[in-house]
Amino acid sequence: MKDPMKDIKKSLDATVFKNPQFTEKNKNAVFQEIHKPKKVYLLPTLVGGLLITVMASAGIYFASEKLGSESPIATEPNGPITTEIPPNHGQEGMQANPVYAAKNENEVSMLDAETAYELCVDALTDYYNAIWNGTDIDLDQFIGNENLKQYMQTKVESEYKKYGSLDSKVERLEIGDWEVKFSDDEKGGYLYLEVPVAIQKHYGGGYGEGTEFLLRNIDGKLAIVDWYTGGKDTYDYVVRGDQQKIDDPDIWNDSEWVKKFKSVTGLFDFEQKVYDRFMLTHDVNELSGLEPISIAKLYVYASYHQDFETVYALYTDREDRILWSKEEDETIPLSDRGTPEQILQTFRNIEKGAFVQTGEYEGYIEFYPNGDREEKSGFSLIQNEEGIWQVAFLPVQ
Known part of the structure; x- marks a missing residue:
């Protein structure tokens, strides 16, 4: 009985496969597409089913005939x-x-x-x-x-x-x-x-x-x-x-x-966990390993939520850089600290800023609160004796 596949192959060899632009890579892609794993099974019509069968058979025939042991088809149709x-x-x-x-x-x-x-x-x-x-x-x-x-x-x-x-x-x-x-x-x-x-x-x-x-x-x-x-x-x-x-x-x-998933300063999960621990103890060692931008975000988060004890605990503990005591901080009236809305505006986009180190243990975050490149702000930080970054008093001036 005459094999119809040989006639199809002969026809393709004389036309499509003869075209130099139809490369071996193109053929391989066709063969892989035929054998691509499918998990979606749609009910085909009789004609569609016959057509799919012919195409799959032709693909297998040509793959084995043309590529032999170098076929890129390395998995079964349901393989990974x-x-x-x-x-x-x-x-x-x-x-x-x-x-x-x-x-x-x-x-x-x-x-x-x-x-x-x-x-x-x-x-x-x-x-x-x-x-x-x-x-x-x-x-x-x-x-x-x-x-x-x-x-x-x-x-x-x-x-x-x-x-x-x-x-x-x-x-x-x-x-x-x-x-x-x-x-x-x-x-x-x-x-x-x-x-x-x-x-x-x-x-x-x-x-x-x-x-x-x-x-x-x-x-x-x-x-x-x-x-x-x-x-x-x-x-x-x-x-x-x-x-x-x-x-x-x-x-x-x-x-x-x-x-539930958006804080005003966009704290990452690990930053939120640090903040939750730090606000309970105010132990500066909880901040160990945090980058300057993370420290700044904790400061903004505490300021927005009017957690002023945590705000003060984030300030530098280098003695020559302390500008006022904790007791003096507690006497600052609420009206002088800024509303949550003002805090948001002042520190908007600080998480997108870039840290610039200016000295052995000093630096600032350069950011743009309004999103444009003209109105630039800076947020100052100081590293303590243990190498932990802390917020400078009056960080934005």
Whole structure:
């Protein structure tokens, strides 16, 4: 019996494969796409089913015929996908950001499952690269809610504080079997994805985490509206709790919910824990290891909440730099200390400032309260005899 595949192959060899622009790399990409793991199974029509069968058979035939033992298809259709993380991932010189377009203009459906999966994998790749390797992450291309974006920015910076200094960079991610579900609502529905990932290091070893996503269609594009990484000691586990069910795509629009995770100075989780301990004891050793900007944020936080005992405890204890005593500080009238609103305005954007060291144990944070580059402010700090940064009396003059 005549093999129809030979006729198809002969035709392709004489046309598409003959084109020098259709390289071996292009062929490999086609073969990998055919064998790409799928977790979404849609009921096909009879014609669609036959077409898929023919395409898959042709792909396997050509892969084995053309590539032999050098075939890039290294896993079974349900095996893990490996995502390499190059050293410059997320930096300049990369291609333009992808557009995760939805199939329909104002809603999502299971037809968007593959695109949603690609978005989540790209987001995870940039995320782990940022917290371990210190590269930039453009959250705008992934997230469709400003409150979630701010939370994730804090999460990234906090996790980088934990992992970034370790001499163990991430080399690649291995994505396991992922799941997707669609739920309908009056806003066009949303997709739930659970994506397990194994994070592999350059020098061996690694760990695994599972992440849950909710995605909506926002202006014709898929966007993440909730992002939760479970597992003991993860940032979300500690900050959001381990009992939360990820099923509300509008949770980051809830002002009461958002208020739980936003302090006026945007304290990171580790800074909040230091502040909570320090305000009880005023033991300067609790501040050991904190960078100048973190010390400044604690000062602003205490000032905003009118915790004046903690404010004074944050001042320098170098005797030649003390301008007034604690007893004298207690007599300062409230009207001279500034309202919470004035504190916010005076120290706005201090967390985005840059520290400039001016002497052996002195320096200041340069920041721009109004966001422009013309009205610059400075916040002075002094290092004590033990090397701990403290706030200078009258830090802003």
